[in-house]
Amino acid sequence: MASSLAAENTDRRAFLNAALATSAAVVAASPAGAIRDYEAIGYLGGSDKVDLNNANVRVYLKMPGMYPAVAGKIVSHGPYASVGDVYKIDGLTGGEKEVLKKYESRFVVTAPSPDYVIDRINNGLYR
Incomplete structure (x- = not known):
């Protein structure tokens, strides 16, 4: 029972780390909303x-x-x-x-x- 609980925690941690890495990559790649070269x-x-x-x-x-x-x-x-x-x-x-x-x-x-x-x-x- 203890080994299955440890495996479940490891799987959960791996999943959360992967999800965090993916969301960080998406946020980092998003362009800013403001116009950078606004003529006025x-x-x-x-x-x-x-x-x-x-x-x-x-x-x-x-x-x-x-x-x-x-x-x-x-x-x-x-x-x-x-x-x-x-x-x-x-x-x-x-x-x-x-x-x-x-x-x-x-x-x-x-x-x-x-x-x-x-x-x-x-x-x-x-x-």
Whole structure:
């Protein structure tokens, strides 16, 4: 009885090791979901231009007066077909429109990318 129990444990261990090795190989071979060579990557916070459709809310910290109110309205609306569409956001105050006008030359609009739109409000990066 003891020898059959030991053999069963050995078989179980061998099976689990094989299953673990197989799953590790599958995970290691899976490509990442994000676009590696995204042509508009500079507009997500790495340049003086900001993409209204894909940039994260925190990018607007670089523009005094934009964060958090105006920036929050930009990222929670859209997509935008043109920079001028940002003025169509419901509830913008006169002061907020003035702030938008101040930075309008820094805004660009590219096609929304699912890899970046999902992170517009919360990208999971914390101080």
